[in-house]
Amino acid sequence: xxxxESWTWPPRYDDSYRPAHNSRYWFxxxxxxxxxxxxxxxxxxxxxxxxxxxxxxxxxxxxxxxxGFHPSQIRSLEDFERRCPVxxxxxxxxxxxxxPPFGDYLCVPESEIHHIHGTSxxxxxxxxxxxxxxxxxxxxxxHARIMWGMGIRPGDIVFVAAIFSLYMGSWGALSGAERLGxxxxxxxxxxxxxxxxxxxxxGMMKPKAFYGTPSYALxxxxxxxxxxxxxxxxxxxxxxxxxxxxxxxxxxxxxxMDAYKAEVFDCGSMAEMSPFMNVAASAESFQxxxxxxxxxxxxxxxxxxxxxxxxxxxxxxxxxxxxxxxxPMIRLVSGDLALWTNDKTACGRTYxxxxxxxxxxxxxxxxxxxxxxxxxxxxxALSKLPDYGGEHRIVISRDGNMDELLLRxxxxxxxxxxxxxxxxxxxxxxxxxxxxxxxxxxMVEVAQPGTFPRTDFKARRVIDDREVFKDLAQxxxxxxx
Amino acid sequence: xxxxESWTWPPRYDDSYRPAHNSRYWFxxxxxxxxxxxxxxxxxxxxxxxxxxxxxxxxxxxxxxxxGFHPSQIRSLEDFERRCPVxxxxxxxxxxxxxPPFGDYLCVPESEIHHIHGTSxxxxxxxxxxxxxxxxxxxxxxHARIMWGMGIRPGDIVFVAAIFSLYMGSWGALSGAERLGxxxxxxxxxxxxxxxxxxxxxGMMKPKAFYGTPSYALxxxxxxxxxxxxxxxxxxxxxxxxxxxxxxxxxxxxxxMDAYKAEVFDCGSMAEMSPFMNVAASAESFQxxxxxxxxxxxxxxxxxxxxxxxxxxxxxxxxxxxxxxxxPMIRLVSGDLALWTNDKTACGRTYxxxxxxxxxxxxxxxxxxxxxxxxxxxxxALSKLPDYGGEHRIVISRDGNMDELLLRxxxxxxxxxxxxxxxxxxxxxxxxxxxxxxxxxxMVEVAQPGTFPRTDFKARRVIDDREVFKDLAQxxxxxxx
Numbered sequence: 001x002x003x004x005e006s007w008t009w010p011p012r013y014d015d016s017y018r019p020a021h022n023s024r025y026w027f028x029x030x031x032x033x034x035x036x037x038x039x040x041x042x043x044x045x046x047x048x049x050x051x052x053x054x055x056x057x058x059x060x061x062x063x064x065x066x067x068g069f070h071p072s073q074i075r076s077l078e079d080f081e082r083r084c085p086v087x088x089x090x091x092x093x094x095x096x097x098x099x100p101p102f103g104d105y106l107c108v109p110e111s112e113i114h115h116i117h118g119t120s121x122x123x124x125x126x127x128x129x130x131x132x133x134x135x136x137x138x139x140x141x142x143h144a145r146i147m148w149g150m151g152i153r154p155g156d157i158v159f160v161a162a163i164f165s166l167y168m169g170s171w172g173a174l175s176g177a178e179r180l181g182x183x184x185x186x187x188x189x190x191x192x193x194x195x196x197x198x199x200x201x202x203g204m205m206k207p208k209a210f211y212g213t214p215s216y217a218l219x220x221x222x223x224x225x226x227x228x229x230x231x232x233x234x235x236x237x238x239x240x241x242x243x244x245x246x247x248x249x250x251x252x253x254x255x256x257m258d259a260y261k262a263e264v265f266d267c268g269s270m271a272e273m274s275p276f277m278n279v280a281a282s283a284e285s286f287q288x289x290x291x292x293x294x295x296x297x298x299x300x301x302x303x304x305x306x307x308x309x310x311x312x313x314x315x316x317x318x319x320x321x322x323x324x325x326x327x328p329m330i331r332l333v334s335g336d337l338a339l340w341t342n343d344k345t346a347c348g349r350t351y352x353x354x355x356x357x358x359x360x361x362x363x364x365x366x367x368x369x370x371x372x373x374x375x376x377x378x379x380x381a382l383s384k385l386p387d388y389g390g391e392h393r394i395v396i397s398r399d400g401n402m403d404e405l406l407l408r409x410x411x412x413x414x415x416x417x418x419x420x421x422x423x424x425x426x427x428x429x430x431x432x433x434x435x436x437x438x439x440x441x442x443m444v445e446v447a448q449p450g451t452f453p454r455t456d457f458k459a460r461r462v463i464d465d466r467e468v469f470k471d472l473a474q475x476x477x478x479x480x481x
Numbered sequence: 482x483x484x485x486e487s488w489t490w491p492p493r494y495d496d497s498y499r500p501a502h503n504s505r506y507w508f509x510x511x512x513x514x515x516x517x518x519x520x521x522x523x524x525x526x527x528x529x530x531x532x533x534x535x536x537x538x539x540x541x542x543x544x545x546x547x548x549g550f551h552p553s554q555i556r557s558l559e560d561f562e563r564r565c566p567v568x569x570x571x572x573x574x575x576x577x578x579x580x581p582p583f584g585d586y587l588c589v590p591e592s593e594i595h596h597i598h599g600t601s602x603x604x605x606x607x608x609x610x611x612x613x614x615x616x617x618x619x620x621x622x623x624h625a626r627i628m629w630g631m632g633i634r635p636g637d638i639v640f641v642a643a644i645f646s647l648y649m650g651s652w653g654a655l656s657g658a659e660r661l662g663x664x665x666x667x668x669x670x671x672x673x674x675x676x677x678x679x680x681x682x683x684g685m686m687k688p689k690a691f692y693g694t695p696s697y698a699l700x701x702x703x704x705x706x707x708x709x710x711x712x713x714x715x716x717x718x719x720x721x722x723x724x725x726x727x728x729x730x731x732x733x734x735x736x737x738m739d740a741y742k743a744e745v746f747d748c749g750s751m752a753e754m755s756p757f758m759n760v761a762a763s764a765e766s767f768q769x770x771x772x773x774x775x776x777x778x779x780x781x782x783x784x785x786x787x788x789x790x791x792x793x794x795x796x797x798x799x800x801x802x803x804x805x806x807x808x809p810m811i812r813l814v815s816g817d818l819a820l821w822t823n824d825k826t827a828c829g830r831t832y833x834x835x836x837x838x839x840x841x842x843x844x845x846x847x848x849x850x851x852x853x854x855x856x857x858x859x860x861x862a863l864s865k866l867p868d869y870g871g872e873h874r875i876v877i878s879r880d881g882n883m884d885e886l887l888l889r890x891x892x893x894x895x896x897x898x899x900x901x902x903x904x905x906x907x908x909x910x911x912x913x914x915x916x917x918x919x920x921x922x923x924m925v926e927v928a929q930p931g932t933f934p935r936t937d938f939k940a941r942r943v944i945d946d947r948e949v950f951k952d953l954a955q956x957x958x959x960x961x962x
Contacts, residue, residue: 164645
């Protein structure tokens with residue numbers, strides 16, 4: 001058979017299909033075919049989904065008419081990329097303001113809506129996600145396929161640790177686990193007191209697979225230790241993460257692997273893009289993520305021109321749904337940062353890779369004396385130090401021309417017990433390490449273990465506050481004298 | 482057609498079936514047939530499920546062999562009730578201790594398990610629920626059917642406010658909403674800060690239906706007021722509740738209806754019994770709950786003898802699954818308290834009723850000078866007073882022979898502003914009301930608005946602490962002098 005498996009528009013999957021238990025691939029043809037052949041199919045699909053969107057909603061019709069773009073112009077990937085205008089999150093917010101509650105980019109009748117979720121932004125009007133009944137099944141199919149690629153198999157217990165609420169991450173992992181034929185354990189942390197219970201249940205159920213955020217996995221290992229348990233006793237074999245960088249950051253990744261003795265996989269693009277596991281690691285290609293181009297089409301683009309950059313370069317991912325009929329995203333700008341390559345993969349899938357995962361946001365970047373710095377790079381540098389206590393804060397002062405930066409870094413209890421000289425040596429070590437790895441001179445405050453609150457969701461480590469910066473700089477200069 | 486709709490063992494439903502939009506009933510025959518004819522079918526089904534359980538797991542086989550019971554003995558409901566021994570929660574805990582993690586009452590292969598949930602008990606070993614793939618669909622079917630009976634229709638937005646975690650309530654409501662063809666909005670409160678967001682989303686999405694706990698609905702109305710909104714602006718038409726008494730307690734029910742101008746429905750037996758909406762109100766029979774006997778068979782029993790009590794009497798519900806193949810519960814003692822009747826229902830369903838819902842736990846009862854009192858009765862008495870501020874605490878001192886009780890009761894801000902004499906009058910009013918309604922003399926402390934923390938889950942109002950009681954009694958006696 002040379003045709004691609006289940007490659008139809010509108011997308012429709014056999015919900016009872018599963019590959020042979022020992023198969024590495026869910027869809028061997030689609031995952032390993034020659035990229036140029038796949039690209040031909042993607043061009044055809046882009047025309048189909050653009051035709052569909054043009055005919056089904058005013059959002060795309062008006063936007064494209066204004067830009068002089070029409071789906072019939074798509075004869076190559078380059079045609080699509082050059083002519084089709086991008087969509088931003090601000091466009092979506094405006095569309096929902098104009099046509100509440102789901103926006104004029106809803107392409108199915110309201111009666112088709114199966115689930116409503118939304119952004120969890122704390123300021124301004126949040127954005128609602130409306131996911132159609134058929135799309136929900138397609139999302140489950142896509143996630144099951146990708147989780148299969150991570151080595152998760154029917155019958156495995158999949159412990160979904162992250163919160164079940166507006167946040168799409170947990171729902172996507174759950175739908176994939178269900179479709180895969182796993183035993184889904186939707187634990188859902190987030191409420192006070194749940195972390196101690198999570199540890200108790202992990203010890204009782206010994207799940208094969210775990211989903212959450214990297215911060216929360218590290219925190220749970222600390223909670224386990226406090227309860228007299230060892231995270232390795234949970235017997236978890238595979239852990240997959242989204243929601244924040246970390247699982248692709250070598251130092252963080254190593255700390256998680258070390259705490260659980262499990263394999264660690266990064267995944268996840270954006271909630272709007274569900275099936276958001278369109279970028280994800282596989283069991284053999286475990287560093288960074290693959291771009292599963294036949295699920296969503298990814299271009300890594302120059303953040304300013306929004307033109308695709310060559311492989312080997314950094315840019316912001318721009319995503320296009322190939323299998324969504326409700327609220328399809330066509331050239332949605334992520335605002336994330338990634339480097340992409342097209343090297344041969346260890347797993348044999350012929351997809352491009354994001355070997356460092358998603359390592360920041362365009363907006364997170366700060367520039368210190370001419371150096372572009374991302375918070376995840378500091379996380380990575382600290383995580384390599386054996387005496388690092390697991391949390392830190394980056395205090396910056398953005399001042400137009402000249403951004404400044406200070407670090408507050410926790411030490412381990414062992415180091416703290418050794419007293420002041422050891423702490424001073426650690427401070428020097430941090431400064432040297434950050435300088436070597438990032439070319440960045442910074443002042444460092446050493447903090448006692450447990451100084452900074454842990455989180456059961458995404459860590460917020462950057463404090464952008466001129467006053468906090470000034471106070472702290474004052475104190476550090478005083479201590480240094 | 483005289484056969485009951487989709488009445489087969491093992492249970493199998495057409496997942497695409499829906500009644501006509503204007504039909505009051507999901508299954509007109511099953512819901513309105515002559516009770517004796519239904520009972521005949523239930524006797525047959527009890528024999529089938531007991532045969533199945535006897536053949537599939539050692540838990541029931543051993544228990545029943547010890548008791549001299551065999552499924553072939555079931556020729557009437559009375560045979561079943563007299564011969565089949567009950568199951569207690571302690572039995573389930575012991576079974577999971579003996580055969581971890583799911584217990585020797587799991588009647589399907591582990592590979593059939595679709596979802597894992599569990600009790601949220603904070604002490605001791607919690608109990609895991611393993612729900613099979615087919616059972617999950619049957620639960621969804623049963624819940625869709627019962628929610629249809631409440632008047633919820635395809636396309637309605639169903640806002641599921643309660644937490645998605647171990648607690649089965651939200652998952653059951655979600656599965657029903659999905660199966661019904663509603664727009665499911667699994668909001669999932671519980672994490673800090675979510676209540677203000679819930680209010681924001683309710684205002685944006687204006688859902689037709691709402692699921693949560695009564696305490697949380699009342700709390701959300703307060704949060705709305707703080708945010709300058711009115712809960713009536715959400716446009717909610719139907720609210721259904723489980724997890725604690727309240728929706729059947731007239732005073733509480735009235736306060737919710739008043740705050741939201743919505744219809745209020747009580748439902749829910751026990752997480753172990755999923756489909757737990759086996760006891761639930763309907764749009765026309767909105768006070769208390771119906772026992773949907775063809776989904777789970779309910780007997781209200783004398784708590785000591787565990788023999789069915791006549792209609793019109795109080796007892797503890799004992800439930801038997803008629804449609805579960807994974808971990809079927811056969812004569813599970815709830816430990817709850819209810820009164821049951823067999824009067825003609827307003828909706829025309831020929832089921833027995835629990836007209837006061839589930840109004841307490843056997844263990845919650847305290848005896849004050851010979852009077853048996855349940856916390857929900859105090860809740861009901863207070864909720865009828867216009868100046869009641871919405872929260873209270875019941876301080877008891879259990880002392881073997883002589884239990885004692887004090888009440889701490891919040892007033893409204895309006896009353897509080899009127900000063901001491903008004904507060905004193907309210908104190909007297911509470912004492913009189915509790916005496917009239919419950920035949921109970923009690924000391925009362927009047928508390929300022931907002932004294933007691935609100936909850937996004939189940940309210941815990943009883944404080945059983947001898948020292949707290951003594952201190953408070955001392956203070957009240959002093960103030961009274």
